[in-house]
Amino acid sequence: MKTRAAVVVEGGKDLEIREVELDDPRPDEIRVKMVASGICHTDAIFRDQWHPIELPAVLGHEGSGIVEEVGSAVTDLAPGDRVVLGPAFCGQCAQCFAGHPMYCEKFGERNFAGVRGDGSRAFSDENGPVGSHFFGQSSFAEHSNVVASGAIKVDEEVPLELLGPLGCGIMTGAGSVLNVLDVKAGDSLAVFGTGAVGMAGVLAAKAAGVSTIIVVDIVESRLEFARELGATHTVNSKEQDPVEAIMEITGTGVQHALDTTGVPAVFNQMTNSLRILGHGVLVGASKVGTQASIDVGTRLASGIRVSLVIEGDAVPQEFIPRLIALHKTGVFPFEKLTRTYPLEEINRAFADSAEGTTLKPIVVY
Template identity: 70%
Template sequence: MKTRAAVALGPGQDFEIRELELDEPRPDEVTVRMVASGVCHTDAIIRDQWYPVPLPAVLGHEGAGVVEAVGSAVQGLEVGDRVVVGPAFCGECEQCLAGHPMYCLNFYDRNFSARRTDGSTAFTAADGTAVGSNFFGQSSFAEHTNVVAHGTVKVAEDAPLDLLGPLGCGIMTGAGAVLNVLAPKPGSSIAIFGTGAVGMAAMLAAKAAGASTIIMVDIVPSRLEFARGLGATHTVNSKEQDPASAIAELTGGGVEYALDTTGVPAVFAQMTNSLGIRGHGALVGAARMGTEAPIDIGTLLVRGVSMSTVVEGDAVPKEFIPRLIALHERGAFPFDALTKTYAFDDINAAFADSASGETLKPIIVY
């Protein structure tokens, strides 16, 4: 079929909406009519070639939509099913079998090659040239796309698809890093560095987990004020004061848990320094390959801290996304407060607003 899609052409260039040819779904795929797709920082850094993903390609990896065709080998999905789409994974390697598909040994190839495993693409331009597809198993910046079936999560018929797409990456990343990896105990303390969508999702998850001291760190006063309105107990403007010192004063020595959502080396160092004795820190912020951060290992050694790097919240999407939906339905995870919708034709405005910080989590609605 023919479909409209936003094509990434190169660093710093606007996405171009073009009509492409979409092929038939492979045996392990389903064709999804996208209802909406979140805009994620990862889409921007791939467009700008922080990672060597071949362009031109259709990006987008926070899709939600309706199944319109089912591959011959797919089980458990039917035409008309409503789905949220998560990352692709092989399902067969030791990490997948151990319940950690976000650390699939084939994760990079399955999500960043912009190709199927056989080298083909689902999209073709008018002149017959291939256009990259299967980004994170989905390439959701298209009105129709072929999706790896095992990455889909079936949701209820009345589920708000125009809202749920970001659960497949950004919201899952922040919330999963807290709930699945740090796992703060009720009454515990946590510091979260960065008040973007991932950081705010982490904060909402920490609140849902029962953390009693939730400290948000950023340099934008309006974001910090917004965080307080959503549940932060304290805020620290790291442009005005050293966050590690401020956090030590607030907590009597440092937090039990901390999360860096920025990927900025100096912020990562601040996060590690904010930990108390035997504290546990985590990093989810993406940085350019080769980025190094200064860590005082001499001081950290005697503090017994732990450090984790976290991909996609270390989630099993078919288990974790329904948990987040259930929390949202109970009013315990109001991530909709982070979102703003944009028409498909306004996708470049959505990216600009995301980059400027005007919008925490843009959602493209088709």
Template identity: 65%
Template structure:
């Protein structure tokens, strides 16, 4: 069948919206009519070749839609099911079977290889193969082929124009807090970066019962919005040493911290902001080879834990429904981060995301 899709063709180039041929689902796959999909920083850095992903390729990895066809051997899905799409995993390696599919030993190939294991793609432009299966889904298309393990069935009343970002960006921020840091009631946490991932982390910290939530950024308007959403303290890193400001708020440092920026200097600030035996998490993506330094001489005696976390160390089929329930209960109002764009305005969505004027763009088909 034919479908419209946004194709990444070269670093920095605008996405090319064109009509492609899309396969029928093969064993282990679903065909999904995509209703909406989030725009994530990862889509931008892959388009710009921070990681060597083959082009041309259909990106997009925060999709939500309706199952149109079910491939051979797939159970648990039927035509008409509503799904949120997350990353792909093998389900068989030691990490998957231990409940950590985001660290699947085949994660890179399944999510960044943009090919099936046999080398084929689900999209073609005439005789030209176009990369598919990005993060298991390639959701910058009106119809796409999805690895069934990457799909999460959701209730029929789920608003598909909102929930796609739960498959990556919001899962990353919230999961890093709820699954990895696990702050208890009355605890303190600092979040570095007030983008969608950082805001999701902050909302999750509120849901966990943390009572001191410090947001750190250099954009005053974003900090003000963070306070509106529930931050208890703000640190404007452009107004002086961020660590000094933070420790003035929380003497001795915070128990937990989350760096969503991927900026080496900010990673050092996060480590320096932690209290004795504190736990910090890095989720921000940086270019391959990026180095960050911390003062190991001073920090050795603190007993810190520093973790590198992918996708919030979540099990999507458990965690995405959990976030939906928190939203329904009013405890995770992620809808306030979202602005909708028609699919044809994908360029504007990426520009607004890069400029910081929109926290979480969502393309609607």
């Protein structure tokens, strides 16, 4: 069938809206009519080829939509089902069996290769194949063939067009705080970087009863917004040393910290702001080859832990319904982070996110 997609033709350049041909879903796939797709900073990283992907390709990995057709091996989904799309994983490796599918041994090839396992691409145009299956879904298309095991069925009551970001950015921030840091009511947390990922961390911490939530960023408007969402303290690290500020606020350092910036200097600040036996999580993505340092001389005796985390170490099939349940009770208002755009304005949506005026852009088809 023919469909429309936003295609990356050249690295670092705007996406082009093109008509493309979509093949038939494979036995383990579903064809999804996208309702919407969030835009995540990781899409920009692949658009700009920080992590190379063969071009042309259709990106997008925070899709939500309606199942139109199911492959012959798909038994738990049917046409008409409303789905949120999470990353692909093999379900067969040690990590998948151990309940950590976001660390699937085949995560890279299933999510970032731009091709199916058999090397084929679902999209094509007059010039040849167009990369698909980004995060198992390539959701910057009105229709896409999606790995069925990554889809999570949701009920009728939820606003489907807002839910795509639960599949990556929101899951990453909230999962890092709830699953990996495993915060408790009354704890302290510092969040470095208040994009959608960091703000989702703030919302999750507030929902869990974390009593000291310190947010660090270099954009004043984001800090203001973080206070509205539940940050108890904010630090503009352009104006103030964040480690000193965190020590002043807490006396001893924070129990938990989350670095969403991917900036090596911030990683160092995060590890220096942890109190004894504190735990810090890095989720911010950097260019391949980026090195970051810890003052091991000073910090050895502190017993701190540092985790590098993908997708909040969530099991999306379990975690996304949990976030939806929290959202329904009003304690996880992630819709406050979102702003919708038509497909034609996808490049403006990317630009607004980069400039910091929109936290979580969502393209609505």
